[in-house]
Amino acid sequence: MREAIRASDIESPARLAELLGEHAYLADEGLATACFLALRMGRPLFLEGEAGVGKTELAKTLAAVLGAPLIRLQCYEGLDAAQALYDWDFARQLLHLKAAEATGATGATEAARLEGELYDRRFLIARPLLRALETWPSVLLVDEVDRADDEFEAFLLEVLSDFTITVPELGTISARTPPVVVVTSNRTRDVHDALKRRCLYHWLEHPAFDREVAILRARLPACTETLAAQVAAAAGRLRAAGLVKPPGVAETLDWAEALLTLGAHDLDPGLAAATLGAVLKYREDQEAALRDGVLGHA
Known part of the structure; x- marks a missing residue:
């Protein structure tokens, strides 16, 4: 495995695909090109697609290639700016006040000084967005942005536009060098066009058969060509x-690993049925697969 490399030293999409491959992430030409352009143009990369197709894994692998920390903001309904940006450590502020009281700092002058100290930088808790602005280099992963509310989406757009935030008590904080930003969406709802316009967009499909076999072999070295081909073919079917929730690459990998754990060398119908919980996570899907003979005969 090669040492970490600077984004400016990656000369082409093909070279980036090669570097990702050295970390067992096999990107096709379209994805490698979108990722390369995001690095070179300093634009966020917006990845959309079914769950389990490798969106989050790309951000993790990109951080490994660049030798940069991965800072992850997991989105969810109700997420607000304070939870994503910063918060004040009220417990430490209270302890500071109690310590000051114990030393007898009660005069008007001391009280004014203490009030100013309460909003010192040491009491500020940096959440993912602020940490990403203050960390260089870094890869900021805004994961499943479609789960957040519209209000947070508008706030995120503002931050990504100039990579600057204002803390009223401290002033403006700007990124010395903007982080590499990867935004993902499972498309549970439509993300506003304004955010997508700020980013370079790429839709991730489920991999073709040959690529999925290669992914299985790269991620699970113990997986034989025969087993990888049988698992990939079954996943395609x-x-x-x-189904309610078709399997992504993540589930295919889990399935192959489960089979390897059981000592399987090929995917026979009995093992396929016994290990369905690794690849299908809805009872209705499991029942349909067994009833309709979707698994085939390996």
Whole structure:
């Protein structure tokens, strides 16, 4: 495995794909090109697609390639600016006040000084967005932005526009060098066009058969060509079966690992049925796969 490399030293999409591959992430030409352009143009990369196709894993692997910390902001309903940006450590502020009282600092002058000290930088808790602005280099992963509310989406757009935030008590904080930003969405709702316009967009499909076999072999060295091909073929049939939740690459990897753990060398119908919980996470999907013979005969 090569040493970490600077984004400016990556000369082409093909070279980036090679570097990602050295970390067992196999990016196709379209994804490698989108990622390369995001690095070179300093634009966030917006990745959309079904769950489990490798969006989050790309950010993790990109951080490994660049030798940069991955700072992850997991989005959810109700997430607000304070939870994503910063908060004040009220417990430490209270302890500071109590310590001051114990030393007899009670005069008007001391009280004014103490009030100013309460909003010192040491009492500020940096949440993911602020940490990303203050850390260089870094990779900021805004994961599943479609789960957040519209208000947070508008706030995120403002931050990503100039990588500057204002803390009223401290002033303006700007990124010396903007972080590499990867925004992901499972498309549970439509993300506003304004945010997408700020980013370079790429839709991740489920991998083709040959690529999925290569992914299985790269991620699970113990997986034989035969087992990888059988698992990838079965996963392809499951995706075409109209299930509630078709398996992504993450589930395919889990399935192959489960089979390897059981000492399997190929995917026979009995093992396929016994390990369905690794690849299908809805009872209805498991029942449909077994009833309709989707698994095939390996």
